[in-house]
Amino acid sequence: DIQMTQSPSFLSASVGDRVTINCKASQNINRYLNWYQQKLGEAPKLLIYNANSLQTGIPSRFSGSGSGTDFTLTISSLQPEDVATYFCLQHNSWPYTFGAGTKLELK
Amino acid sequence: EVQLVESGGGLVQPGRSLKLSCAASGFTFSDYAMAWVRQAPKKGLEWVATIIYDGSSTYYRDSVKGRFTISRDNAKSTLYLQMDSLRSEDTATYYCARTAGTGPDYWGQGVMVTVSS
Numbered sequence: 001d002i003q004m005t006q007s008p009s010f011l012s013a014s015v016g017d018r019v020t021i022n023c024k025a026s027q028n029i030n031r032y033l034n035w036y037q038q039k040l041g042e043a044p045k046l047l048i049y050n051a052n053s054l055q056t057g058i059p060s061r062f063s064g065s066g067s068g069t070d071f072t073l074t075i076s077s078l079q080p081e082d083v084a085t086y087f088c089l090q091h092n093s094w095p096y097t098f099g100a101g102t103k104l105e106l107k
Numbered sequence: 108e109v110q111l112v113e114s115g116g117g118l119v120q121p122g123r124s125l126k127l128s129c130a131a132s133g134f135t136f137s138d139y140a141m142a143w144v145r146q147a148p149k150k151g152l153e154w155v156a157t158i159i160y161d162g163s164s165t166y167y168r169d170s171v172k173g174r175f176t177i178s179r180d181n182a183k184s185t186l187y188l189q190m191d192s193l194r195s196e197d198t199a200t201y202y203c204a205r206t207a208g209t210g211p212d213y214w215g216q217g218v219m220v221t222v223s224s
Contacts, residue, residue, distance in 0.1 A: 034211070042216065043202070044202070049210055049212070087152065089210060089211070095168045098154075099151075101151065
């Protein structure tokens with residue numbers, strides 16, 4: 001199975017900060033990497049698909065980059081409503097595998 | 108609006124069975140592959156099983172092969188997960204997810220399954 005190493009596991013930042021979260025795959029997954037946001041008690045929400053494509057309806061402050069094994073999710077200016085857990089998913093090969101998640105809190 | 112609503116969870120003894128359902132609405136169910144994903148308490152997410160749009164092919168993670176069966180009823184826009192020979196390590200919140208060529212795009216809110224005597 002492809003291992004997804006996500007960092008950091010916890011992040012505290014202030015409103016307006018630029019925030020980055022990383023995922024590293026144990027082998028080449030091309031661009032088959034998605035980012036999700038999950039708020040407490042809610043269903044996960046797709047933010048970015050195929051490494052850098054913004055899902056419809058997601059604010060433009062969210063962006064993704066990377067290919068191969070190294071990927072980054074960036075929030076350009078953190079907003080209070082962005083408090084959530086973020087996780088990555090590789091869908092290059094079966095079984096699809098997830099990063100362990102990053103819990104983002106306001107400082 | 109796409110909606111996925113899981114049901115059928117609960118407390119079950121080891122070795123027993125449980126069947127989860129996921130009612131879909133807001134899209135043409137028969138156009139999409141569907142999947143079950145789970146998250147054990149304080150653990151990461153695990154992909155459990157996938158079924159393609161017409162039900163003709165299915166995929167399972169190794170730890171559930173031979174015990175779990177994913178199926179769908181396109182006429183009822185409903186996805187199922189039959190779970191047999193349940194183990195304590197199957198305790199988790201189970202999510203259903205719509206899966207497009209770009210990976211899973213919509214998820215349900217999840218249903219809790221607890222396997223304990």
